[in-house]
Structures are given as structure tokens and as C-alpha cells.
Amino acid sequence: xxxxxxxxxxxxxxxxxxxxxxAVETLQxxxxxxxxxxxxxxxxEPAEGPQHYAQRSDPRTFSALTExxxxxxxxxxxxxxxxxxxxxxRADLVVFQFPLWWHAQPAMLKGWMDRVFVYGxxxxxxxxxxxxxxxxxxxICSVTTGGPAATFGHNGRGGDIELLLxxxxxxxxxxxxDVLPPFLAHGIQGGGPIYQAQDTFKAQLETxxxxxxxxxxxxxxxxxxxxxxxxxxDERGVLKPGVEGYDYFIRARR
Amino acid sequence: xxxxxxxxxxxxxxxxxxxxxxAVETLQxxxxxxxxxxxxxxxxEPAEGPQHYAQRSDPRTFSALTExxxxxxxxxxxxxxxxxxxxxxRADLVVFQFPLWWHAQPAMLKGWMDRVFVYGxxxxxxxxxxxxxxxxxxxICSVTTGGPAATFGHNGRGGDIELLLxxxxxxxxxxxxDVLPPFLAHGIQGGGPIYQAQDTFKAQLETxxxxxxxxxxxxxxxxxxxxxxxxxxDERGVLKPGVEGYDYFIRARR
Numbered sequence: 001x002x003x004x005x006x007x008x009x010x011x012x013x014x015x016x017x018x019x020x021x022x023a024v025e026t027l028q029x030x031x032x033x034x035x036x037x038x039x040x041x042x043x044x045e046p047a048e049g050p051q052h053y054a055q056r057s058d059p060r061t062f063s064a065l066t067e068x069x070x071x072x073x074x075x076x077x078x079x080x081x082x083x084x085x086x087x088x089x090r091a092d093l094v095v096f097q098f099p100l101w102w103h104a105q106p107a108m109l110k111g112w113m114d115r116v117f118v119y120g121x122x123x124x125x126x127x128x129x130x131x132x133x134x135x136x137x138x139x140i141c142s143v144t145t146g147g148p149a150a151t152f153g154h155n156g157r158g159g160d161i162e163l164l165l166x167x168x169x170x171x172x173x174x175x176x177x178d179v180l181p182p183f184l185a186h187g188i189q190g191g192g193p194i195y196q197a198q199d200t201f202k203a204q205l206e207t208x209x210x211x212x213x214x215x216x217x218x219x220x221x222x223x224x225x226x227x228x229x230x231x232x233x234d235e236r237g238v239l240k241p242g243v244e245g246y247d248y249f250i251r252a253r254r
Numbered sequence: 255x256x257x258x259x260x261x262x263x264x265x266x267x268x269x270x271x272x273x274x275x276x277a278v279e280t281l282q283x284x285x286x287x288x289x290x291x292x293x294x295x296x297x298x299e300p301a302e303g304p305q306h307y308a309q310r311s312d313p314r315t316f317s318a319l320t321e322x323x324x325x326x327x328x329x330x331x332x333x334x335x336x337x338x339x340x341x342x343x344r345a346d347l348v349v350f351q352f353p354l355w356w357h358a359q360p361a362m363l364k365g366w367m368d369r370v371f372v373y374g375x376x377x378x379x380x381x382x383x384x385x386x387x388x389x390x391x392x393x394i395c396s397v398t399t400g401g402p403a404a405t406f407g408h409n410g411r412g413g414d415i416e417l418l419l420x421x422x423x424x425x426x427x428x429x430x431x432d433v434l435p436p437f438l439a440h441g442i443q444g445g446g447p448i449y450q451a452q453d454t455f456k457a458q459l460e461t462x463x464x465x466x467x468x469x470x471x472x473x474x475x476x477x478x479x480x481x482x483x484x485x486x487x488d489e490r491g492v493l494k495p496g497v498e499g500y501d502y503f504i505r506a507r508r
Binding site for chain 1: 264265267268294300301302303304312314315316317318319320323355356357358359360361362364365367368371379383400401402404405407409410411412413417418420421422424425428443444445448482487490491492493
């Protein structure tokens with residue numbers, strides 16, 4: 001198996017970076033090949049916009065979808081986007097490593113999605129969801145949060161983590177991926193332990209690293225998050241009667 | 255009333271820009287003062303990271319929270335962040351105008367949140383949610399989507415729009431805002447009408463503009479999205495027995 005790790009954290013000595021290293025070491029030890037997109041280290045530009053397109057289908061008015069499709073067709077996508085797409089095309093599994101900032105992925109990773117998941121090249125109106133470009137491949141998010149685990153439960157103050165990650169996971173499903181349930185490391189704050197004593201915190205970090213390695217060793221046993229698909233929708237794009245809704249996986253856990 | 259419009263679209267002639275103009279004109283006509291943060295036009299840098307902090311609490315290891323707090327305290331926050339905070343401090347109402355990209359706000363706007371909502375200065379562990387810095391003020395998202403309205407219903411293929419906007423709206427509530435239900439303009443694609451004939455599409459755009467103006471004229475009648483607050487949570491940050499959960503507003507609509 002070939003694995004791409006999309007790593008998004010500005011600090012090379014962060015716990016996110018440590019989890020990324022655990023993934024690289026574990027996957028290589030299992031005999032897989034691993035490639036890393038280190039978005040901050042590589043200086044990825046997150047803002048989609050006209051500055052990335054020397055060739056324009058419409059030179060007057062910029063539309064991201066129009067220029068993504070046009071530049072896909074004539075093979076003039078931005079060099080960094082071409083590089084990321086080539087990495088995705090090689091990967092049987094994509095691991096996203098990032099901290100939860102403002103109830104979502106950091107802007108850097110959001111911009112990677114805005115720019116790399118190009119219309120025309122990687123999806124069209126018909127080529128998405130369970131007919132998506134990357135169908136048959138898997139993706140998983142490994143996420144750190146800044147609060148105690150209980151606050152990210154379905155009744156927690158921090159917000160139900162399943163609900164917070166839904167837009168990101170649904171985007172991955174949109175691209176065709178089988179999306180595995182996320183790996184979560186709670187209570188991580190770069191400035192030091194907030195909710196625990198120093199010793200407990202250090203032990204907790206080691207436990208998380210071991211848990212992540214174990215999770216990666218047993219990934220074959222994971223069941224992807226269930227999503228509805230084309231056979232569940234009518235011609236208006238609405239669920240047929242009797243079919244479970246999008247939030248099935250959330251409700252199923254309660 | 256003084257209003258800040260945080261506008262996020264790369265194209266000055268986009269429909270998002272037209273909706274932003276409608277908001278400016280309508281609010282001024284009503285006698286309010288209006289200020290616009292035009293994130294693309296002003297070249298806002300969305301990626302939070304060490305490059306923004308000349309002064310460092312910890313010069314060795316970068317933590318966003320640590321440096322946000324430290325630079326808040328010694329009044330050395332980045333100039334663009336100081337400008338945006340000053341704009342927020344002046345505003346009784348904040349309007350966010352953006353297209354839905356990958357089931358969320360564009361990276362540019364996500365980065366505005368990552369960088370401008372600074373720890374220490376604008377929130378702390380105790381100063382958030384219904385004790386947040388901007389309590390008593392209002393915020394509203396005006397969002398364009400690229401698909402038909404039906405596909406963004408609770409049973410729609412595009413994903414329940416209430417669920418997709420939850421992380422953004424919950425972040426605004428985290429800062430203390432009363433968050434009004436979003437204004438939605440569906441089926442907008444910059445490249446031209448996809449789902450409708452040209453004539454129908456143009457008429458639809460005019461209808462959306464009129465609807466947005468009318469919504470802004472009657473904003474006083476809007477009921478904010480209900481969120482749980484400090485009195486609903488126990489000391490672990492979990493809802494007390496019998497209290498409705500975070501997804502109350504979603505479930506209430508079904």
C-alpha cells in the first residue's frame with residue numbers, strides 16, 4: 001500500500017508533528033510506502049483565486065470552478081496543485097493530520113481542499129460521492145483538540161466532534177473516498193498541559209501515540225463511515241422515502 | 255447601528271460581491287453606518303503561523319494560542335489582526351458574505367477566524383459562549399451554494415446546510431454573538447447558470463438580492479439560533495440531565 005499523509009501544523013515540534021512521525025514510522029514498519037505533504041513546510045498557498053491561473057477561460061471574471069475545469073483540460077493547473085494531485089493519484093490511503101481550530105480544519109488545510117480538489121479534473125456533477133474519482137481508496141482524519149474528551153461528546157460544550165468533522169468527512173466522501181472514523185487526541189494545547197498535571201500530560205501523549213500506531217496497524221478492521229449514495233437519491237437529489245438520512249452515523253451512535 | 259461586513263470572494267463582479275453591495279446599500283439607506291473587510295481585495299493572509307509574530311513568548315516552539323495571548327498582552331498583534339479586531343469592536347452587527355466551498359467557508363475566511371479571534375485578547379476559558387467578548391451583539395452568515403435548494407435540505411444530497419454551517423455558527427456563538435439564521439442563495443455558480451435557463455437564472459439572482467435586502471430591513475424580527483450555555487453545563491463541560499443538546503436547532507426543524 002502507498003500512503004499519503006497530508007500534514008497541517010506550523011510547528012515542526014508540535015504534537016501533531018509527533019503523530020505524523022508515528023504514522024510514517026508505523027506504516028513503513030508495516031511495509032507500506034509513505035509520502036508526506038507538509039503543507040506549512042512546503043509553503044502551500046491556501047487562498048484559491050485568479051493569481052494561480054496564468055491561462056484563463058474567462059479573463060474578465062474569475063470563477064474558481066470555470067478556471068479549475070479549463071486549466072485541468074489544457075493541463076495548466078498550478079504547479080503545487082499538480083504536485084498534490086499526483087500525490088493523491090499514487091495513494092491508496094490518505095491520512096490528514098491536523099489540529100481542530102475554530103471547530104474545523106485550519107485554513108491551510110481548507111485551502112488545500114479548495115485548490116487541489118479541482119472541478120473537471122477530479123470531479124464533475126456525475127463523478128462524485130460513491131461515483132467519485134477516488135472510489136475504492138480510503139481516507140482518515142487524525143485530529144487533535146484543545147479540550148477534554150467529554151466536552152467533544154454529543155452532549156459536550158465543545159460541540160459533538162462527529163458533527164464538527166462532518167463537513168470535512170463529507171468532502172472526502174464527495175471525492176469518492178471510503179472515510180474511516182477519525183483518530184482523536186483530545187486536550188492538546190501547544191502551550192503546555194492545561195487540564196492535567198505535567199506528568200499526567202506527558203503520559204497521555206505517549207498513550208495517544210501508542211493508540212495511533214495501533215489504530216494504523218489494524219486499519220483493515222475499520223468500518224468506513226456510512227453515507228448515502230446515488231441509489232438512495234431521487235432525480236431532485238433528495239433521499240428516497242424510507243432511506244436513512246446523512247446524519248445516520250451520528251444518530252446511530254446515540 | 256454600526257455594521258461590519260466581512261466579505262470573502264476573489265472576484266469583484268461575483269454574485270457574492272453583488273450581495274455585499276446590496277447589504278451596504280440597504281443598511282446605509284436604513285441609517286446605519288457600514289464598514290467592509292474585503293478579505294481578498296485587502297490581501298488578508300489566511301495561514302496562522304510564526305511568520306506573523308516578531309515578538310515571541312516561546313522563541314523555540316510555536317504555539318498559536320501561546321503567541322496570540324502573549325502578543326495580545328504586550329499589544330504587538332499583527333497589524334492586519336489589530337485592524338480587524340478594531341473593526342469588530344466597533345460593530346453591533348457582523349455580516350459574513352461568502353460562497354460555500356467544500357461544505358464550509360473558503361480558506362480565506364477560515365484563516366480570518368484562525369488569526370483574528372485571538373486567545374487572551376478576545377476569549378479565554380471563562381470568557382466564551384454566552385459569556386463571550388461580543389455578547390449582546392449579532393452576527394449573520396449570507397452564503398451562496400452551488401446546487402439547487404432541495405439538495406441542501408435535511409434529506410438532500412448536498413448535505414443539510416444547517417449541519418454544514420454549524421461549525422462556523424458555533425464559532426460565532428463561542429465569541430459571544432447572537433447568531434441569526436443564515437441567508438441562503440442556492441444554485442449560484444460563477445461560471446453561469448447550471449441548473450436553470452439563462453433568463454430564469456437572471457430573474458433568480460434579482461429575487462435573491464431583493465430577499466436579502468428585505469431580510470436586512472427586518473433583522474430586528476429575527477430570532478437567534480438557540481444554543482446551550484454555561485448554566486446548562488456541569489463542571490465537566492457536559493449538558494446537565496434534561497437539557498436539550500447542541501443540535502436542538504437542527505432537530506427542531508424536522
